[in-house]
Amino acid sequence: MSATFIDLFSGAGLFSAGMIRAGFKPLLAVELAGDAAASYRRNVSDCIVNASVTDLTKIPRADVIIAGPPCQGFSTLGRRDPTDERNELSLSVLSWVKAAKPQVVVIENVPPFIASTHWQKLKRSLEALNFNVAVWELEAADFGTPQRRKRAFTVASKRAPCVAPRGRGRHVPAGDVLFDPARPLRTDDPMHIWPEPKGIAAERMPLIPLRGDRRDIIASAPELCPPSWFKIGCNATDAWGRMDADEPAxxxxxxxxxxxxxxxxxxxxxxxxxxxxxxxLQDVPDDWVFEGRPYPVARQIGNGVPIKLAAAVARRISAHLT
Ligand SMILES: C[S@@+](CC[C@H](N)C(=O)[O-])C[C@H]1O[C@@H](n2cnc3c(N)ncnc32)[C@H](O)[C@@H]1O
Structure with missing residues (x-):
């Protein structure tokens, strides 16, 4: 029989998809955003409930709980506000753990989460429930994802601490999935769409060479640059950057x-x-179609755990359960 899992803050279900690849069976997923929940239902499973994790009271027992609470309050890209109300959501996982009685709990977030007071509280509470808590800081590119993406997995186990999976050496370049001759991108794919560049954006883009960025626009066409770009000098490198197909994205x-x-x-x-x-670039198969307008779809994609990384985490946990 397959081991079961509950996915909290499931988003469109990329982490769940990795768990399913490793042989787990989804019992229940909970997601607040309607479009992400609809994508989960369409591509992953109909066990999704469109609600807040704080609102559900009927909680089934499960072998594993996975959770990807919102990371905006912890991310170095956000304001890193310790009073951000969304940070409290990471602690809501605890009431699920008490009710579902899992053997393993996996909480995924950005690495700075581990340095937060919320994480300290979470760790202490899980230890009080007799879990051994380990932290795995993993780089998705080490697990075959054509993208660099570091994530921290807090892995709590009722048995000995779980040991992190080891990545493989070779990194997959972005070009392998963007220009795969076996999987040409289809013009009739409803997801092969982008905002058509207009006005100043259309003038800037041709000035950016391979591996170039906004510094190339500053150098060749200063009249296309706002004054703020000159104030920050040449430090900011990724803005208006062109992706290198020979490296992970x-x-x-x-x-x-x-x-x-x-x-x-x-x-x-x-x-x-x-x-x-x-x-x-997030390892999502081409037969997935996300629900919602383009920005919410981009959010569902960008929020996800790359499926190959999720599957590597899931396989490690699966070996730990048996
Ligand atoms: C980082 S994303 C999770 C991504 C997911 N693990 C995946 O791999 O696709 C966090 C999700 O939490 C959802 N969320 C935020 N507050 C919530 C709440 N109170 N209850 C349930 N979901 C919530 C957001 O809508 C977002 O989709």
């Missing part, structure tokens, strides 16, 4: 269709990545 964030937010220009075309290209 930079972290795919929720804003990956906004060129000012990172190295998200297509390696060969003057546009940002399409939703499908972003999804491929």
């Amino acid at each position: 930079n972290t795919i964030r929720c804003t990956f269709q906004n060129p000012s937010k990172g190295r998200y220009l297509h390696p060969r075309q003057d546009r940002v990545l399409s939703l499908r290209e972003g999804a491929r």
